[in-house]
Amino acid sequence: QQQVKQSPQSLIVQKGGIPIINCAYENTAFDYFPWYQQFPGKGPALLIAIRPDVSEKKEGRFTISFNKSAKQFSLHIMDSQPGDSATYFCAASKDDYKLSFGAGTTVTVRA
Amino acid sequence: DTEVTQTPKHLVMGMTNKKSLKCEQHMGHRAMYWYKQKAKKPPELMFVYSYEKLSINESVPSRFSPECPNSSLLNLHLHALQPEDSALYLCASSLPKATQYFGPGTRLTVL
Numbered sequence: 001q002q003q004v005k006q007s008p009q010s011l012i013v014q015k016g017g018i019p020i021i022n023c024a025y026e027n028t029a030f031d032y033f034p035w036y037q038q039f040p041g042k043g044p045a046l047l048i049a050i051r052p053d054v055s056e057k058k059e060g061r062f063t064i065s066f067n068k069s070a071k072q073f074s075l076h077i078m079d080s081q082p083g084d085s086a087t088y089f090c091a092a093s094k095d096d097y098k099l100s101f102g103a104g105t106t107v108t109v110r111a
Numbered sequence: 112d113t114e115v116t117q118t119p120k121h122l123v124m125g126m127t128n129k130k131s132l133k134c135e136q137h138m139g140h141r142a143m144y145w146y147k148q149k150a151k152k153p154p155e156l157m158f159v160y161s162y163e164k165l166s167i168n169e170s171v172p173s174r175f176s177p178e179c180p181n182s183s184l185l186n187l188h189l190h191a192l193q194p195e196d197s198a199l200y201l202c203a204s205s206l207p208k209a210t211q212y213f214g215p216g217t218r219l220t221v222l
Contacts, residue, residue: 034210043115043201043213044154089153095208097142097167101153 006102115214134202
């Protein structure tokens with residue numbers, strides 16, 4: 001049973017576009033929501049993370065929006081570049097060692 | 112320094128072989144993890160060590176045997192693996208119940 005549902009499975013945008021990835025969760029005990037970026041053949045790298053007491057967080061061109069009442073959070077990649085082409089995973093945890101990952105979204109940014 | 116290192120990068124082994132994967136971190140993290148990742152899927156948790164003691168085993172077959180010799184090192188001993196065990200094996204580390212940092216992974220192929 002997947003605790004975090006991620007969509008879309010894949011998306012393609014033109015350079016400069018804004019890919020948006022959405023995640024939803026059911027477990028209200030989750031209190032930490034990281035996003036990971038993974039390039040082929042590499043390990044996931046932490047991109048940005050948020051806690052439920054914050055509605056938005058920006059780091060460079062990456063922005064997380066968090067809607068606690070809807071139990072949804074999303075990643076926006078502003079001014080996307082071909083180098084942003086990767087698989088993105090959202091995740092959630094509840095102050096323990098286990099991360100519940102979404103299924104992943106493959107983003108392709110065309111030049 | 113947020114680096115987790117893993118060796119070897121690639122490993123090919125037969126079903127009767129015994130091999131080991133190694134992971135190292137020098138960030139002072141006291142939690143270390145092994146994950147298995149199949150192509151186009153999110154990482155799946157296998158084991159968690161906290162303060163050098165095994166705290167989580169996600170019902171992993173006994174042909175995988177983890178070991179934590181000290182707070183910086185984590186090994187995964189492999190014996191009598193099956194072809195379906197071929198995957199990317201990821202190590203991660205964190206402060207207790209905090210952000211997990213992943214290594215680059217070992218690409219394992221079982222013939």
